Amino acid sequence: xxxxxxxxxxxxxxxxxxxxxxxxxxxxxxxxxxxxxxxxxxxxxxxxxxxxxxxxxxxxxxxxxxxxxxxxxxxxxxxxxxxxxxxxxxxxxxxxxxxxxxxxxxxxxxxxxxxxxxxxxxx
Numbered sequence: 001x002x003x004x005x006x007x008x009x010x011x012x013x014x015x016x017x018x019x020x021x022x023x024x025x026x027x028x029x030x031x032x033x034x035x036x037x038x039x040x041x042x043x044x045x046x047x048x049x050x051x052x053x054x055x056x057x058x059x060x061x062x063x064x065x066x067x068x069x070x071x072x073x074x075x076x077x078x079x080x081x082x083x084x085x086x087x088x089x090x091x092x093x094x095x096x097x098x099x100x101x102x103x104x105x106x107x108x109x110x111x112x113x114x115x116x117x118x119x120x121x122x123x
Contacts, residue, residue, distance in 0.1 A: 002026035002112050006096045009117030014087050020117060022079035022096030030074035033103035035110060036081045038092035038119075045095070049081060050103035059103060063089075086121045093118050 008020040022034065035050035049070040051058045058070055064083075072079040079096060094117050097110035104110070 002029050002032060002098055004096045004098060004112055004114035006094065006114040006117040009094060009119045011120045011122065012086055014121055014123050016086055016121075017082070017084045018086060018119060020081040020083070020094055020096075020119070022081075022114060024077045024079070024098070026077075029077045029098070032098040032100050032112075034070075034072060034079045035097045035099070035103055035105070036070060036079075037095045037097060037107055038090075039095070039116075040092040043092075045107050047105040047107065048094070050105065051079075052103055053101070057103070059105065061105070083119070086119075088121045088123045091119060091121050 003025045005023045012018055033052050036048040037045050038048050039045040047061050049060045051070045055072040067085045069082040096114040098112040099110045
């Protein structure tokens with residue numbers, strides 16, 4: 001069973017960059033697709049980005065395309081979300097999720113979730 005722990009969230013100013021990490025336990029992490037989702041207060045959880053087991057195939061929400069980049073290092077059992085040109089609309093709790101075998105943009109299709117990390121972008 002894979003367990004996920006996010007880190008890296010903090011308060012930043014608009015225009016700054018931030019990298020979130022998703023540390024996974026379990027030897028099968030490299031076989032899972034991973035996704036990043038976010039949830040702002042009073043809003044539904046929304047898809048941000050996802051990649052397949054190798055990281056070579058990626059998919060992004062239109063709202064973050066060109067600003068965010070998802071990646072993973074299977075040797076370190078860690079996934080990443082690089083976020084550039086942050087703006088206040090990116091403020092949310094960010095969640096890492098994993099599913100087998102392929103990635104999806106639907107939160108309901110992910111089996112495993114981390115606890116989330118707060119990202120706050122001030123204007």
